[in-house]
Amino acid sequence: MPKKVLVVDDDPDVRLINRTIIEENGYTALIAEDGEQGLQIIKKESPDLVLLDVLMPKQSGLRLYSQLKTNKSFQKIPVVILSGIAKRTFLRSQKALVEFGGNEVPEPEIYLEKPVESDELGKVLRDLLG
Amino acid sequence: MAVITISRQFGSGAEDLGKKLAKKLGYTFVDKAIVQMISKQANVSPNFVKLVESQGGSKLSKFISTLVSKSKVDSILSSERGYIDEEIYIDYLILIIAQIADEGNAIIMGRGSQYILKDHPDTFHILLINDFKNRVKYVMEMGKVSEKKATRVVMNEDKRRENLYGKLGKKDYNDASLYHLVLNLGRFSIDSALKQVLTMVNQ
Numbered sequence: 258m259p260k261k262v263l264v265v266d267d268d269p270d271v272r273l274i275n276r277t278i279i280e281e282n283g284y285t286a287l288i289a290e291d292g293e294q295g296l297q298i299i300k301k302e303s304p305d306l307v308l309l310d311v312l313m314p315k316q317s318g319l320r321l322y323s324q325l326k327t328n329k330s331f332q333k334i335p336v337v338i339l340s341g342i343a344k345r346t347f348l349r350s351q352k353a354l355v356e357f358g359g360n361e362v363p364e365p366e367i368y369l370e371k372p373v374e375s376d377e378l379g380k381v382l383r384d385l386l387g
Numbered sequence: 388m389a390v391i392t393i394s395r396q397f398g399s400g401a402e403d404l405g406k407k408l409a410k411k412l413g414y415t416f417v418d419k420a421i422v423q424m425i426s427k428q429a430n431v432s433p434n435f436v437k438l439v440e441s442q443g444g445s446k447l448s449k450f451i452s453t454l455v456s457k458s459k460v461d462s463i464l465s466s467e468r469g470y471i472d473e474e475i476y477i478d479y480l481i482l483i484i485a486q487i488a489d490e491g492n493a494i495i496m497g498r499g500s501q502y503i504l505k506d507h508p509d510t511f512h513i514l515l516i517n518d519f520k521n522r523v524k525y526v527m528e529m530g531k532v533s534e535k536k537a538t539r540v541v542m543n544e545d546k547r548r549e550n551l552y553g554k555l556g557k558k559d560y561n562d563a564s565l566y567h568l569v570l571n572l573g574r575f576s577i578d579s580a581l582k583q584v585l586t587m588v589n590q
Contacts, residue, residue, distance in 0.1 A: 314430050314469045317478035346485045353481045353503045358556050 260386045263287040263304040265295035265321065266339070267313040271371075275308055275339075278375050282382050292316025296324065299331060306385055308378075311340040311347060319350055326362035335385050337367045339378075344368040388491030389414075389588055390510040392500040394560060397544035398522030398537075400572045401515040402496065407581055409494045412588070417487055418496040425479045430469025439476045441547045473554050497548075499555050501565055511588060514566045515580075518573040 262284045264275045272288055279286040287302055289295035293315040299307065307325070311318035318338065325331040338347060348364065355361050367381055391408065395401030402418065409416035422440070426433045471479075484503045487493050488510065495504075501512040517525070519541065526537035552560050563569045568587055570580050 312428055312479070312482060314428070314475075316475065317482065319482060320474065320478050342482065342486065343489060346482070346489045349489070349507065350481045350485045352506065353485060354478070356502050356505060357477055357481070357499075 259283055259285045260305040261285045261287055261302060262306045262308060262382065262386070263289060263295065263298055263302070264308045265289045265292060265313070265318065266308070266310040267291055268310070271310070271339075274375070275378070278378050279382065282379050284382065284386065292318060292321035295321055299325070299334070304334065306382065307334055307336045308339050309336055311338060311342045319347070319354060320359075322365065323351070323354060323359050323362050327360045335366045337369060337381060337385070338365045339369045339371060339373060341371045343370060388509055390488045390491060390504060390507065391494045391584070391588065392504055392510065392512045393494060393496050393515060394501050394513070394566070395497060395515040396517060396522060397548065398525045398541050399515045399517035400525055400577060404515065404572070404577050404580055404584070405494050405496055407577065408584055411581065411585065412494075413492070415487075415493045416496075417493055421480070421483060421495075421498055424483050425471070425476065428479050428483070429471040429475060431471050435471060436476070439471055439473060440551055477555065499552065499557065501560070502555065502557055505565075511568070511584075512566045513584060514561070514563070514569045516561075516569065516571050516573075518571075521573045 262279045264272055264279070264286060266272050266275070267290055276286040276288060287298050287304055289298050291313045295307070295309070296316070298304070309318045309322060318340065322336055322338065325334060325336060340347065347368065351362065366385070369378070369381070393401055393405050405418070406416055408414070422433050422436045426436045429436070480498060481503050484495060484498070484500050487495060488504050488507050491509070504510045522541050523534060523537045526532065526540050527534055530537065530540070532540070552558065559565065568584065570583060572580060575583070
């Protein structure tokens with residue numbers, strides 16, 4: 258049974274490219290257009306890895322990441338943040354979210370700033386999933 | 388690469404100071420542009436964002452029974468393609484203000500930026516206040532409106548601010564300890580206040 262990788266991104270081009278990279282590496286791609294849809298798929302499909310964008314409609318990646326890392330059922334799922342937002346901005350935003358009542362969460366396993374080369378993403382998938 | 392956040396009472400004259408400060412320092416002045424940025428990100432109109440900003444309570448539906456007429460809410464919602472509520476608003480607000488701050492050299496007006504950038508390096512937080520009478524006078528002059536209308540506007544804006552901060556879970560926005568500098572623009576001219584701020588930033 259191939260491992261499942263969930264792509265959560267509002268950009269259709271990014272979704273298509275990532276789906277191709279995931280499938281080329283022998284994994285199954287699951288697709289969500291925003292954080293809300295992403296959470297539903299995580300609950301239903303229990304993916305082995307999540308590729309998560311940050312700025313998305315309906316629910317941001319910032320919020321979804323925090324939800325995943327504070328929920329015992331999901332916190333062990335590795336999350337790779339794949340965003341146009343710089344890592345330091347994301348980390349500061351995480352701290353600010355705590356200021357507004359959010360929970361403290363660990364830093365993401367891997368943070369990739371867009372654009373990402375397909376070889377690099379493929380290597381990350383193989384390193385994390387085997 | 389400094390960032391200055393300016394929190395203010397409506398009608399205190401803070402916008403004038405913020406713009407002058409931005410010009411003097413060569414910084415970007417960020418005020419209502421944040422609404423545009425959030426609306427673009429959420430795929431909703433700026434009016435929808437303003438509605439979320441201006442109303443208290445925890446759910447959009449609550450708006451309908453409170454301060455805004457149902458027809459106004461319906462007309463805004465029916466033209467939207469995306470969606471935004473208070474939680475989404477806060478996420479975008481945090482991410483957008485953090486991005487602006489990381490780029491540096493910016494004056495950011497209000498919207499909880501003193502909390503969002505609380506520990507951000509090279510950031511100064513300023514609170515500008517003014518007497519109620521002066522604030523009403525300022526609105527009368529700027530908006531060319533009657534004293535009665537200006538009074539109502541100032542009171543409504545105070546309420547909006549209270550709602551917005553309440554929504555962010557913050558009630559202590561007038562607490563001086565949050566800020567590097569608190570200035571009463573009823574006791575300082577804009578130019579004198581400008582000098583005070585520049586001294587702080589350049590020290």
